[in-house]
Amino acid sequence: MDRFIYMDHSATTPVKKEVLEAMIPYFSEKFGNPSSIYSLGRESKKAIEEAREKTAKALGANPSEIYFTSGGSESDNWAIKGVAYANKAKGNHIITSCIEHHAVLNSCKYLENDGFEVTYLPVDSDGLISLEDLKNAIRPETILVSIMFANNEIGTIQPVSEIGQITREKGIYFHTDAVQAIGNVKIDVEDLNIDMLSLSAHKFYGPKGVGVLYIKKNVKISSFIQGGGQERGRRASTENVAGIVGLGKAIELASNNLENYNAKLIKFREMLMDGIKERVPFVKLNGHPEKRLPGNVNFSFEFIEGESLLLMLDMKGIAGSSGSACSSGSLDPSHVLLGIGLTHEIAHGSLRLTLGEENTEEDVRYVVEAIPPIVQRLREMSPLYEKILRGEKNV
Amino acid sequence: MYSDKVMQNFMNPKNVGEIEDADGIGEVGNAKCGDIMKMYLKIENDIIIDAKFKTFGCAAAVATSSMATELVKGKTIEEALKLTNQAVAEALDGLPPVKMHCSNLAEEAIKTAIDDYLVKTGRKSFSAGGCIGCCSKCHEGHGEEGCE
Numbered sequence: 001m002d003r004f005i006y007m008d009h010s011a012t013t014p015v016k017k018e019v020l021e022a023m024i025p026y027f028s029e030k031f032g033n034p035s036s037i038y039s040l041g042r043e044s045k046k047a048i049e050e051a052r053e054k055t056a057k058a059l060g061a062n063p064s065e066i067y068f069t070s071g072g073s074e075s076d077n078w079a080i081k082g083v084a085y086a087n088k089a090k091g092n093h094i095i096t097s098c099i100e101h102h103a104v105l106n107s108c109k110y111l112e113n114d115g116f117e118v119t120y121l122p123v124d125s126d127g128l129i130s131l132e133d134l135k136n137a138i139r140p141e142t143i144l145v146s147i148m149f150a151n152n153e154i155g156t157i158q159p160v161s162e163i164g165q166i167t168r169e170k171g172i173y174f175h176t177d178a179v180q181a182i183g184n185v186k187i188d189v190e191d192l193n194i195d196m197l198s199l200s201a202h203k204f205y206g207p208k209g210v211g212v213l214y215i216k217k218n219v220k221i222s223s224f225i226q227g228g229g230q231e232r233g234r235r236a237s238t239e240n241v242a243g244i245v246g247l248g249k250a251i252e253l254a255s256n257n258l259e260n261y262n263a264k265l266i267k268f269r270e271m272l273m274d275g276i277k278e279r280v281p282f283v284k285l286n287g288h289p290e291k292r293l294p295g296n297v298n299f300s301f302e303f304i305e306g307e308s309l310l311l312m313l314d315m316k317g318i319a320g321s322s323g324s325a326c327s328s329g330s331l332d333p334s335h336v337l338l339g340i341g342l343t344h345e346i347a348h349g350s351l352r353l354t355l356g357e358e359n360t361e362e363d364v365r366y367v368v369e370a371i372p373p374i375v376q377r378l379r380e381m382s383p384l385y386e387k388i389l390r391g392e393k394n395v
Numbered sequence: 396m397y398s399d400k401v402m403q404n405f406m407n408p409k410n411v412g413e414i415e416d417a418d419g420i421g422e423v424g425n426a427k428c429g430d431i432m433k434m435y436l437k438i439e440n441d442i443i444i445d446a447k448f449k450t451f452g453c454a455a456a457v458a459t460s461s462m463a464t465e466l467v468k469g470k471t472i473e474e475a476l477k478l479t480n481q482a483v484a485e486a487l488d489g490l491p492p493v494k495m496h497c498s499n500l501a502e503e504a505i506k507t508a509i510d511d512y513l514v515k516t517g518r519k520s521f522s523a524g525g526c527i528g529c530c531s532k533c534h535e536g537h538g539e540e541g542c543e
Contacts, residue, residue, distance in 0.1 A: 344426065381450060383449040
């Protein structure tokens with residue numbers, strides 16, 4: 001199979017040519033340590049500061065509020081643990097949601113073992129938290145609310161602006177994991193009352209291993225890596241110069257092209273969703289029908305299992321992902337799919353396709369045609385489908 | 396992560412389907428865990444002359460179903476009862492550690508189908524409920540209470 005269609009852009013994206021070109025000089029030619037005083041070092045330092053400015057501009061922030069990290073998981077860990085430990089005297093309660101990325105959930109679990117209390121807000125069947133639930137969960141000792149901007153699996157976009165208003169009124173810090181949203185949704189941290197925001201370059205055509213934590217001025221947060229004076233002494237370690245340059249270039253390109261990119265992805269997403277719904281019976285769309293990431297399609301195909309589906313799609317040159325237990329390497333399907341109320345059975349049959357830059361209309365048509373016979377083939381193998389055909393089971 | 400043999404048996408599984416007048420049927424697993432195997436055996440004079448399956452599950456579950464049915468065809472029920480999950484996994488050139496429970500399911504499915512045949516032919520059931528192999532907890536000795 002010569003054809004290769006990548007529809008897993010929420011997992012990662014290819015580094016854009018312009019981004020790679022911007023990075024290359026910083027490996028061997030301009031290799032100076034940004035902390036060195038001579039011109040070679042100053043050149044690296046300047047490149048980092050330019051990337052910082054580009055990032056700040058894209059987020060509506062001040063450059064002094066941008067901290068480079070090793071990626072989204074580090075940024076989430078820092079935001080949550082950093083605020084928790086620095087504000088312990090004020091309170092020990094954190095609010096998050098049950099469908100967060102594991103970087104957030106496991107940071108919260110870590111803190112629970114260290115005397116903190118965490119409320120995990122439920123979500124509705126579309127994956128949205130309730131603002132009423134949020135208000136009711138706030139206690140005098142609440143110090144942080146961490147709610148993701150958009151979900152990585154089902155694409156649902158949370159009411160971030162309203163959450164920001166609530167936390168601002170109550171004087172509670174608001175962190176959002178925007179790893180999936182950056183480059184897909186317009187984000188202005190000032191307008192949205194965001195105190196901290198995590199992002200990762202490889203989700204918007206930048207390199208892997210580099211991310212950002214935006215920390216609003218005056219947020220009380222402890223430093224994350226103790227060492228030298230890099231990142232204003234809050235995140236020591238010699239900077240990943242080439243990576244940071246790549247992130248800066250990628251975020252600049254993404255914000256300049258946001259409208260076109262969104263329009264294209266939404267068009268393809270609707271084509272994919274409609275095409276699959278028309279051709280395949282017993283299928284359920286996961287995530288909010290409109291409040292979702294432009295490129296995210298997530299379906300549950302009843303009576304079949306996701307990993308089998310992925311492998312058969314792979315044989316047709318299509319790369320996607322699934323929230324089934326088998327593809328996650330555990331016995332339980334994804335916590336997000338269970339969080340929106342799917343039964344284990346339905347959650348096992350999920351398929352996520354996430355669109356991106358290189359996808360064409362022809363790709364979408366190819367995928368829409370490739371899926372139905374594969375689903376049918378797996379269903380014919382499935383004892384669950386057999387029961388449906390015999391009318392032994394209600395759907 | 397999968398051996399070529401697993402992929403071959405997954406992409407082109409042997410013995411998929413049902414046997415209308417099966418002499419023994421065994422269904423094991425649980426949709427909650429993401430794996431269900433249903434085995435159909437045609438048995439004459441205690442010799443398995445045909446075996447078919449339907450499986451809801453991952454590639455390893457489909458491949459082990461395919462291999463297990465191949466391995467028991469032509470065998471006496473006594474021989475088939477000796478089929479171990481390790482033998483199924485080995486015939487597939489191994490399974491990733493997290494997928495070993497799938498080979499367990501195949502072994503259980505065959506045993507359950509043979510048990511069904513024994514009961515139907517007026518003989519004593521050799522199993523008394525217990526583990527249906529729907530999860531990997533078998534190795535942790537969950538005892539009689541099963542998975543839930």
